[in-house]
Amino acid sequence: MFSGLSAFPITPLNEDGIDEAAYGRLVRRLVAAGVDSIGALGSTGCYPYLSRAERARAAQLAVEHADGVPVMVGIGALRTRDVLALAEDAQKAGARAVLLAPMSYHALTEDEVYGLYQAVTRNLSIPLCVYDNPGTTRFNFSDELHGRIAQLPNIGSIKIPGVPAEPAAAAERVARLRALIPASVTLGVSGDWFGAAGMNAGCEAWYSVIGGLFPRTTLAIARAAQAGDAAEATRLSERLRPYWDLIAKHGGSLRVTASALDILGLVSGACLPLPLKALPDAERAGLAKLIDTLELA
Structure with a gap:
């Protein structure tokens, strides 16, 4: 469950709810590509913007269309009460794991997060993946806190936000954290431009937004890293440098992903919850050219 490429698709939305037909297409596309698992309702899946009923439905749809590929469902919410309810919904839907980030409006303490x-x-x-995402939650896990949480029952993986670019430093970062957690808990890297570096450094999984958009391209990188071909994984990732730069320019993957899906005809126009919007037309034209140049489609 917590190894290889875990692809995180967007949840295509309109103001009436989930575009169920489009969501089903996106999930089936990942299955056809051969991803190792599917992450429903991650950050690019817009989970904080959905009602409990919408989130339960998204979980059901993901499992239904995954055709046996393991599905992990995000259950983050502001209150523990609500997280527990979402966890129950995910389990009822047939999720094989859940993903939890420590969401909060007020800054959380380490004891509160542990609790x-x-x-x-x-x-x-079912197992839980710890979602370490300081860019969104504004909470910074210490390695010691990761070590404490990893001792809890049903912890299956830790989704870290990235690793240093220099290979020796990346390997040291992974080794330092791994020394604090049980062998049964895997490490997975996120932040797509860190994917190759993280897997080359010893992370078992890549929790990937671009994997939910261009799964075949991403699988090539992941499989090279899994085979021990660090040079090839790095080469394939560096080839995508213009795409990584575009994501950085727009503050993350969400708007770029929404625009790319529309360009590819995989969603019907706007698919983000207002007030969020996809890229403006000028940027969209550049993205379309980039998709063609890099042969991502």
């Missing part, structure tokens, strides 16, 4: 994971894991019958 959150303690309460949730106590009530789970």
